[in-house]
Amino acid sequence: MKSKLRQKFIIGNWKMHTTAAEAGHLAKSVVDGVGTEDRVSVAVCPPFPYLALVGKILEGSRVALGAQNLYPEKEGAFTGEVSPTMLRDLGCKYVILGHSERRHKLGETDAFINQKVRVAFAAGLNVIFCVGETLEQRQASQTEAVLDRQIVHGLAGVATNAVPRLIIAYEPVWAIGSTGHQATPQQVQDAHALIRLRFGQMFGKELAQSLVIQYGGSVKPENAAALLRCDGVDGALIGGASLKADQFIAIVRAGTSEWHTKQEAASQPSHNPELEPKQTQMNASKLDSRN
Numbered sequence: 001m002k003s004k005l006r007q008k009f010i011i012g013n014w015k016m017h018t019t020a021a022e023a024g025h026l027a028k029s030v031v032d033g034v035g036t037e038d039r040v041s042v043a044v045c046p047p048f049p050y051l052a053l054v055g056k057i058l059e060g061s062r063v064a065l066g067a068q069n070l071y072p073e074k075e076g077a078f079t080g081e082v083s084p085t086m087l088r089d090l091g092c093k094y095v096i097l098g099h100s101e102r103r104h105k106l107g108e109t110d111a112f113i114n115q116k117v118r119v120a121f122a123a124g125l126n127v128i129f130c131v132g133e134t135l136e137q138r139q140a141s142q143t144e145a146v147l148d149r150q151i152v153h154g155l156a157g158v159a160t161n162a163v164p165r166l167i168i169a170y171e172p173v174w175a176i177g178s179t180g181h182q183a184t185p186q187q188v189q190d191a192h193a194l195i196r197l198r199f200g201q202m203f204g205k206e207l208a209q210s211l212v213i214q215y216g217g218s219v220k221p222e223n224a225a226a227l228l229r230c231d232g233v234d235g236a237l238i239g240g241a242s243l244k245a246d247q248f249i250a251i252v253r254a255g256t257s258e259w260h261t262k263q264e265a266a267s268q269p270s271h272n273p274e275l276e277p278k279q280t281q282m283n284a285s286k287l288d289s290r291n
C-alpha cells in the first residue's frame, strides 16, 4: 500500500515558566528561527496569561499557538478556569490534555480527561493527548495495560471525523524533566507501535496509519535526531528544551532533516515499513524494560 508520509510535529510546552517579557522574547526568537520551515509543524504552548501576547507575536508566522489545559465547559460559574471557546478566541489551535503533571500532581482522571478531549474537539481545537506510564508501572510490567487504559478511556466517544485533529504524545513519566532517565529509541519505538496498534483496534487501521504520535521526555538537540528517526515517531513534545530558543530550533531542524530522509526512503519503490501500523503483538517484557 502506498501511503502519505506523516508530517512531523514539534511542540513546545512552556509549562509554568517565563515572565511576560521572557515569553515575548522566546516567541520572537522561535518565529525567527523557524522562518519559512514548512516540512515540520511547529507550535508553542505558553502559560494562559501570555497566550494573547505570544499569539500576537506568532501572527503571520509558521508557529502555531497552543494552550496547556482547558476546562470542559463552554462557560459558567467555574472560578479560575478557562474554556475551549476562550482558547479559540485567543487564536489557539492546539491544547495539551492528559499531561502526566495534571494526571499525577493534580489528580486528573481518565474520565475527566476524556470530557476535556471531547469538548476540545467540539470547539474545533487540535488535541495533543498525552499518555505514559510511571517508573513503578514500568517496573511492574504494566506499561501495556496503562497505555491501553489511558487510550481506551481517554478517547472514548471521540468521533472518527475528529481523529485528524488528534495527536497522541507518548510521554513516559520517568523520562520527563530532570529525572536522570532517558528512554532509548527502541523503548520509544516499541511504545509507539503499541499505541498505534491499540488505536487501530479502536478507530481502524487506516486512521491508525495517519495518526501522528509524538514522543516527549527529555528530548534535547543531542538526542532528537535518534528519537525522531524511529519508526512511528512523528515528532516531539518538548518541555525543558523549549524554553531555550536555540535548543528548540535545533530540534525543529532535526525534525526537518528526518522528514527529508523518510521522504526519500518513501519515494523508493520498495516497501516502507514506517508507513504501516505494526500488527505484531508487543513483547510486554521488552516494552517494560527500562535499559
Ligand code: PEP
Pocket: 013, 171, 175, 176, 177, 178, 216, 217, 218, 219, 237, 238, 239, 240, 241
Ligand atoms: C513534558 O513535560 O511534556 C516534557 C516532555 O518535558 P521535558 O522535555 O522537560 O522532559
